[in-house]
Amino acid sequence: MQEENSTHKLQEEHYQILFDKNPHPMWICDVQTLAFLEVNEAAIAHYGYSRSEFLAMKVMDLQTSEHQVKILQSIFTPQTSSDYSHSCQAKHRKKDGAIFDVEIDSHTLNWFGRLAICILAKDISDRKSAENASQRVNQMYRLVAAFNQTGNINEIYEIAIAGITDLLNTKRCAIMIPDSTRILKYIASVGIDDSYRHAVEDYISKSSDRQEPDTVIIPNLAELLGDEGLARMRDRMGIKAVASFPIRYQKQKLGKIIVYYDTPHQFDEEEIQLAKAIASYLSVSITRKQTELALLASESRFRTLVDNLPGAIYRCYADAQWTVLFLSDYTEMISGYPANTFKSRKGVIPYVFPEDREKFIQIVETALATKQTFELEYRLIDVNGNIKWLYEKGQGFWDSFGNLLYLDGALFDISDRKASELKLQQSLQEKEVLLKEIHHRVKNNLQIVFGLLELQSRSINDQHIKVLFEESQNRIHSMALIHEMLYRSSNLSQIDFATYLSDLLHSLAQSYNVDAQSISFYIDVEVFSLNIESALPCGLIVNELITNALKHAFPNQRIGNIKLICHKNQENRVCLTIGDDGIGLAKDIDVDKITSLGLQLVYSLTKQLKGTIVIDRLEGTTFRLEFNEIADREDT
Numbered sequence: 260m261q262e263e264n265s266t267h268k269l270q271e272e273h274y275q276i277l278f279d280k281n282p283h284p285m286w287i288c289d290v291q292t293l294a295f296l297e298v299n300e301a302a303i304a305h306y307g308y309s310r311s312e313f314l315a316m317k318v319m320d321l322q323t324s325e326h327q328v329k330i331l332q333s334i335f336t337p338q339t340s341s342d343y344s345h346s347c348q349a350k351h352r353k354k355d356g357a358i359f360d361v362e363i364d365s366h367t368l369n370w371f372g373r374l375a376i377c378i379l380a381k382d383i384s385d386r387k388s389a390e391n392a393s394q395r396v397n398q399m400y401r402l403v404a405a406f407n408q409t410g411n412i413n414e415i416y417e418i419a420i421a422g423i424t425d426l427l428n429t430k431r432c433a434i435m436i437p438d439s440t441r442i443l444k445y446i447a448s449v450g451i452d453d454s455y456r457h458a459v460e461d462y463i464s465k466s467s468d469r470q471e472p473d474t475v476i477i478p479n480l481a482e483l484l485g486d487e488g489l490a491r492m493r494d495r496m497g498i499k500a501v502a503s504f505p506i507r508y509q510k511q512k513l514g515k516i517i518v519y520y521d522t523p524h525q526f527d528e529e530e531i532q533l534a535k536a537i538a539s540y541l542s543v544s545i546t547r548k549q550t551e552l553a554l555l556a557s558e559s560r561f562r563t564l565v566d567n568l569p570g571a572i573y574r575c576y577a578d579a580q581w582t583v584l585f586l587s588d589y590t591e592m593i594s595g596y597p598a599n600t601f602k603s604r605k606g607v608i609p610y611v612f613p614e615d616r617e618k619f620i621q622i623v624e625t626a627l628a629t630k631q632t633f634e635l636e637y638r639l640i641d642v643n644g645n646i647k648w649l650y651e652k653g654q655g656f657w658d659s660f661g662n663l664l665y666l667d668g669a670l671f672d673i674s675d676r677k678a679s680e681l682k683l684q685q686s687l688q689e690k691e692v693l694l695k696e697i698h699h700r701v702k703n704n705l706q707i708v709f710g711l712l713e714l715q716s717r718s719i720n721d722q723h724i725k726v727l728f729e730e731s732q733n734r735i736h737s738m739a740l741i742h743e744m745l746y747r748s749s750n751l752s753q754i755d756f757a758t759y760l761s762d763l764l765h766s767l768a769q770s771y772n773v774d775a776q777s778i779s780f781y782i783d784v785e786v787f788s789l790n791i792e793s794a795l796p797c798g799l800i801v802n803e804l805i806t807n808a809l810k811h812a813f814p815n816q817r818i819g820n821i822k823l824i825c826h827k828n829q830e831n832r833v834c835l836t837i838g839d840d841g842i843g844l845a846k847d848i849d850v851d852k853i854t855s856l857g858l859q860l861v862y863s864l865t866k867q868l869k870g871t872i873v874i875d876r877l878e879g880t881t882f883r884l885e886f887n888e889i890a891d892r893e894d895t
Contacts, residue, residue: 284380286313287370293318296375305382307354318378323350323358343367351380360387398426399536406544415548416447419541423516424449426533431498431519434506434541443514450519455492462489476502476531479523500524504534508542516541565589570671571598577655577663580605584665593649593672595642604666612638612646627655627663636673648677708735730806730857733770737763737802738795753788756797756825760784763801764823771809777818778809785826789833792889796864797835803857804837804882812841812879819879833888838881844874 278285284302286295298313308316344366351361361380368377402422409415416434423432431450435443442464445456477483478500480493493499500520506513516538565572571589575581581604590598594610601607611619615637626633632654639647653668712735716728764780767773789797805821813819824836861882865872870886 278377281379283382286318286378287368288318288376288378290367290374290376293376296370302380305353306351312354321351323352348383359384395426395533398422399533399540402426402537403540403544406540412545412548412552413447415541415544419516419537420447420449423518423534423537426537427518427530429518429520431521433517433519434514435517436506436514437512446514452496455496458489458492473505473507474503474531474535476526478525481523497521500526502526502531502534504531504538506538506542506545508546513542513545568669570669572669573604573653573667575604575666577665581666590670593641593647593670594639607639610640612640614638623653623666627666630655630657633668646674647672648674706739729770733767733802733806734799734860736766736770737798753790754794755786756789756794757784757786759789759794759798760801760823760825763798764805767802767805767809771806773809774816777816778813779820781820781822781824783822783824783826787827789888793833793868793886796867797833797884797886800861800864800884801835801837803861807857808837808839808841808880812839812843814842817841822881828885831887832885835884836881837884838875838879840879843876843879 278287278297279299281299282301284305285299286302287297288295294317295313298310302308302313303310306313306321344364346362346364348360348362350358352358360383362383364379364381365376368375370377399422402418405418405422406415409418419434420432424430429450431448433448433451433456434446436446438444442460444460445451448456480490480499480501483490498519499522501517503515503517505515516534518534565587566589568587568589571587571593572585573583573587573590574585576584580602583601583603583606586598586601588598590596590601594600596610608616608619618635619637622635623633632652634650634652636648636650639649641647650671650673651668653666655663656665656667657663712728712732716725716732719725719728761782761784764782768780801823805823808821812821819839819841821839822836824834826834828834861872865884865886868886868889870884872885873883875881875883
């Protein structure tokens with residue numbers, strides 16, 4: 260019996276040593292009252308209480324209020340239970356008020372003859388902090404993933420609200436976004452009623468010009484001096500602390516996150532960084548979603564524009580085949596083939612009319628080589644074998660290094676236009692044939708009149724009358740010559756005036772049997788065209804003046820020269836000079852009173868041309884005529 264007591268005492272001493280030297284806080288407490296019976300040095304050092312203070316305390320004095328029931332349930336045992344053990348986690352409070360996480364192991368034992376509980380507490384604050392950090396990281400990842408997966412910007416706000424309450428351990432928070440007038444408005448919230456939201460919005464709208472700091476943290480609103488109405492509203496709702504964090508993307512402020520607490524709250528650095536991280540991810544998500552919505556709107560406008568274009572647009576990649584990256588559906592309206600039939604631009608070649616295939620390739624290659632836009636018209640064989648005329652315009656797209664990236668262009672069905680052009684061309688050809696026939700008939704009729712006058716003149720003995728007939732014949736011939744040239748010309752509205760004057764001069768020389776040894780012609784005529792409205796009166800003027808020179812300037816076979824000069828001046832007026840170095844007009848003759856038909860005709864035709872005519876009588880006689888082409892004058 261004595262040996263058994265000695266062994267038991269030795270065990271108690273050994274247990275006491277282990278208890279005292281354990282690096283973790285340990286206590287022995289009464290199983291019924293939970294009062295501390297013993298405490299080791301580690302507990303005294305870690306908690307800040309002295310030995311005597313601990314021995315005056317109970318187990319529940321170390322527990323936070325939310326963990327007291329849990330601890331009572333875990334360490335309470337019946338008095339008769341001598342083999343009870345239990346483990347749990349709790350929060351303990353030190354003497355200085357600091358709260359930390361502990362892991363508690365408890366078991367019953369016989370303490371100097373009485374049933375007691377041994378409690379060992381391990382400080383797991385670091386482990387809990389790491390676990391919480393890992394948990395927050397995972398929560399943040401889930402939050403970001405939820406941001407990315409949602410398709411609605413309002414859902415993004417709701418997800419952000421849920422994330423803020425979880426990560427910052429609050430029941431109240433809100434997100435404010437500026438409206439069209441740049442005044443902040445609540446867009447999402449939890450734990451905030453309508454009256455408070457309206458009061459805050461009204462307060463902000465009245466002080467919107469105030470420059471608010473990026474981040475605002477107020478740990479205790481009781482110490483804040485400000486709007487009394489808002490203060491009463493916060494008191495009514497029980498809001499004791501608040502913080503706001505800007506939602507900013509690059510330099511653009513998109514709004515702010517507001518966090519509320521029901522008790523004064525000292526925001527630690529970790530909470531501040533969490534709030535800023537949420538605001539940062541939220542800003543990216545808002546901007547991304549706004550960009551997506553803007554892109555969708557832009558794509559919708561683009562699609563509407565493309566669908567309403569009377570043609571097809573395309574983009575090809577600059578590879579060997581010109582692979583099609585985009586081809587609008589209007590292609591099917593043009594060709595009858597679905598747009599996805601054409602995988603590349605070179606794949607279109609078999610559908611191009613054979614005679615147009617070379618230019619289909621060559622025009623584009625030439626334009627790209629010179630970095631110019633290209634335009635071409637070609638024929639395409641549609642799904643029904645019909646020929647469609649297409650107009651294509653496009654250009655290359657180069658990067659900043661000069662590398663060709665894409666070929667962009669548009670296609671338009673111009674078959675109707677081509678058909679109209681063909682009908683118009685056929686109509687014009689018919690009209691040209693008709694006009695040529697008219698000119699030919701007019702010329703023939705004039706030739707008939709010319710012949711009749713010639714026949715009539717043969718029976719006339721009066722030389723004066725015979726000369727008059729010849730002059731009339733020459734006038735008719737000058738008009739017939741114009742109709743002859745128009746009949747033979749490809750241009751039915753204008754004639755080559757230089758050729759006409761040369762032919763007219765040659766005809767007059769033959770008519771008057773001009774001896775080339777006696778009279779020389781100097782001709783200087785600029786090559787230009789003149790319409791029939793101007794050519795006819797001008798031709799008659801030339802006919803009259805050349806005829807007058809041939810008849811009167813060189814009597815008695817006098818040797819002399821006749822000059823014919825015609826050109827256009829800088830004002831595009833026709834300048835005609837006809838002169839001779841013959842005997843000239845007598846100085847006592849008033850040209851304004853000359854009654855001869857020839858000169859009267861010259862002045863009348865000049866007036867018809869709305870031109871001017873000047874006579875120079877210094878050396879022989881020279882007429883200088885100047886006029887605008889009639890059609891040009893009417894256009895102006």
